[in-house]
Amino acid sequence: MSSAYKNEQTSQIIARVHEIGPILHENAAQADRERRVPDASLAALETTGVFGINTLAQNGGQEGGARMLLDVASAIGQYCTNAAWIAVISSVSSLLTLRFPQSSRDRVFCDGRPVRMASVIVGSSNTAVRDRDGYRVTGEWPFGSNILNSEWAIGVVQIRESPDAPQEPGYVLLHRDQYDIKDTWFTIGMRGTGSNNFVARDQWVPADQVVRAETLLGPGFEAAADSHFLQRLAPVSMFPTVIISGPLGAARAALELTAQASSRRPVTYSKYQPQNTSGAFVQGIGAAGAKIDTAEMFLQRAADTIDAAAQGTTPLSLQDRAMIRNCCAHATHNLADAMNDIAWLHGTALFAEANPLGRLWRDVNTGVRHAIAASPLCYEIGGAAILGVAPPTPLV
Numbered sequence: 001m002s003s004a005y006k007n008e009q010t011s012q013i014i015a016r017v018h019e020i021g022p023i024l025h026e027n028a029a030q031a032d033r034e035r036r037v038p039d040a041s042l043a044a045l046e047t048t049g050v051f052g053i054n055t056l057a058q059n060g061g062q063e064g065g066a067r068m069l070l071d072v073a074s075a076i077g078q079y080c081t082n083a084a085w086i087a088v089i090s091s092v093s094s095l096l097t098l099r100f101p102q103s104s105r106d107r108v109f110c111d112g113r114p115v116r117m118a119s120v121i122v123g124s125s126n127t128a129v130r131d132r133d134g135y136r137v138t139g140e141w142p143f144g145s146n147i148l149n150s151e152w153a154i155g156v157v158q159i160r161e162s163p164d165a166p167q168e169p170g171y172v173l174l175h176r177d178q179y180d181i182k183d184t185w186f187t188i189g190m191r192g193t194g195s196n197n198f199v200a201r202d203q204w205v206p207a208d209q210v211v212r213a214e215t216l217l218g219p220g221f222e223a224a225a226d227s228h229f230l231q232r233l234a235p236v237s238m239f240p241t242v243i244i245s246g247p248l249g250a251a252r253a254a255l256e257l258t259a260q261a262s263s264r265r266p267v268t269y270s271k272y273q274p275q276n277t278s279g280a281f282v283q284g285i286g287a288a289g290a291k292i293d294t295a296e297m298f299l300q301r302a303a304d305t306i307d308a309a310a311q312g313t314t315p316l317s318l319q320d321r322a323m324i325r326n327c328c329a330h331a332t333h334n335l336a337d338a339m340n341d342i343a344w345l346h347g348t349a350l351f352a353e354a355n356p357l358g359r360l361w362r363d364v365n366t367g368v369r370h371a372i373a374a375s376p377l378c379y380e381i382g383g384a385a386i387l388g389v390a391p392p393t394p395l396v
Contacts, residue, residue: 006307010068013049017075020044024079031082031192032359035185036148041083050076050087052114054095054230059109061094063230065310066238066303070245074296077249081363082192084246086146089193092239093117093146096154098231099216100173101208108152108173118147118198119154121171121217121239122371122395126200128157128172134206135159137172140199142184148194151176155198159210169213178203189366217395219315232310236395237321240328240373241302244335247367248299251292251335251342254360258346259285268347275345284345291338295331302327319385321396326382332368333375339364 023044031037045051053069055061062068069091077084094117097108108115126139141155153174158167182197214220221231262275262285272278302324309316316324339361343350350357368374377392384391 006064006068009062009064010071013053013062013068013072014075016048017050017072017079020047021075021079024076024083028080028082028192029356029359031080032363033191035191036194037080037083037086037192041080042149045076045083045087048072049114051090051094051116054091054233055109055114056098056228056230058112060113063228065229065233066241066306067300069242070299070303073242073245074249074252077246078253079249080192081246081250081360081367082190084249085190085193085243085367086149088242088245089118089145090116090150092235092242093119093150093152093154095230095233095238096121096171096216096235097152097173098228099221099235100211104173104206104208107175107209115151116146116149117152117154118144118150120144121154121156121235123156124158126155126157126172127167128159128170128205128210129163130161130165131204134204135172135210137174137178137200137203137205137210140182140197142197143195144181144198145193145195147181147196147198153179153198155200156213157210159212171211171213171216172200172205173209174198174200174203174205178205187366189362189364222309222315223313225313227313229310232313234306234309234316234321236372237302237306237316237324240370240378241299241306241324243370244295244299244328244331244368244373247335247364248292248295248331250360250364250367251295251338254339254342254357254364255285255289255292257357257360258288258342261346265347265349281345284341288338288341288345291334291341295334295338298327298331298334318391318396322381322385322391325378325396326385328373329375329378329382332373332378335364335368336375 027038027041052061053064073084120141128135128137157172159170179198179200184197185195221227266273275281
């Protein structure tokens with residue numbers, strides 16, 4: 001798959017995103033208020049092809065990879081952070097499905113089209129116990145972004161081949177009729193992601209819907225000559241890279257709104273009327289823009305590294321994986337800083353409930369703190385690689 005192909009396809013999808021952008025923008029406040037992306041926004045997203053970015057072409061997908069998802073979702077984020085977030089979660093979850101057996105993948109994509117999905121890749125107390133030619137699954141998975149819109153979901157489990165057997169970490173693929181949704185997502189930001197818990201109680205699933213953790217997250221597919229490009233995309237590297245794309249787009253939208261308002265708003269208790277007559281304000285806008293650009297460049301570097309490795313059969317090295325996490329750390333750190341700069345620059349009116357800048361500030365500051373991409377841990381992963389010491393987590 002050539003970069004030219006990706007660039008052409010990406011440009012086409014982004015053009016469609018901008019066409020439906022006004023719908024997403026108009027519904028963004030409703031998504032925040034109702035704690036879910038409205039149906040009209042979902043329907044508009046479907047027309048862009050974003051849900052199929054990491055789905056096989058035979059199932060109506062784009063076979064796009066990390067960079068395509070990053071660039072498309074950041075465009076969506078300019079109009080609705082929450083819509084971008086659920087698009088990313090669905091795309092990455094579809095990617096994980098390609099590491100399950102072919103028989104289960106045929107079940108998921110039986111209609112030959114992309115499906116909307118959710119996934120939770122960490123946890124410890126959920127179980128899958130062998131029962132004949134399947135498993136009995138019981139568990140509760142928190143923060144299942146996009147679960148309200150999903151047809152399938154992936155959750156972490158502890159696998160036991162008998163009730164008394166030692167447990168092994170793994171994952172289960174659940175159809176919508178095999179789990180319930182618990183309304184638990186009450187937050188100050190990213191409200192519209194609907195990241196509620198999903199729950200399964202003694203659900204029987206066929207054996208091909210349960211895989212070991214090493215199969216789903218390990219480098220086996222990445223090193224196999226017969227793996228598809230999508231199967232060789234490293235999940236633990238890809239997820240933190242693309243999850244921040246929505247907040248990246250939202251930060252760009254916030255910067256634009258602040259710049260536009262600066263020709264009308266004064267700097268309160270000062271002689272600067274309007275704001276853009278203040279040299280300090282102008283300098284601050286430049287600094288905030290540079291921080292957003294920095295975040296984008298670091299995420300693009302990470303995404304390109306992931307895609308390049310997936311073109312061949314040499315898995316990303318530990319150094320490369322750590323570098324990617326360090327890129328994510330610097331991106332999240334800069335986006336949070338940029339949004340706080342924007343809050344200082346625009347003024348306290350940003351925190352009025354009706355001001356869309358306040359919603360963007362809440363969304364970005366919440367989104368960049370997702371545990372897999374947040375700067376404290378990811379910087380430590382990067383620093384450990386530089387120093388040649390053990391990383392603080394096996395998920396690198």
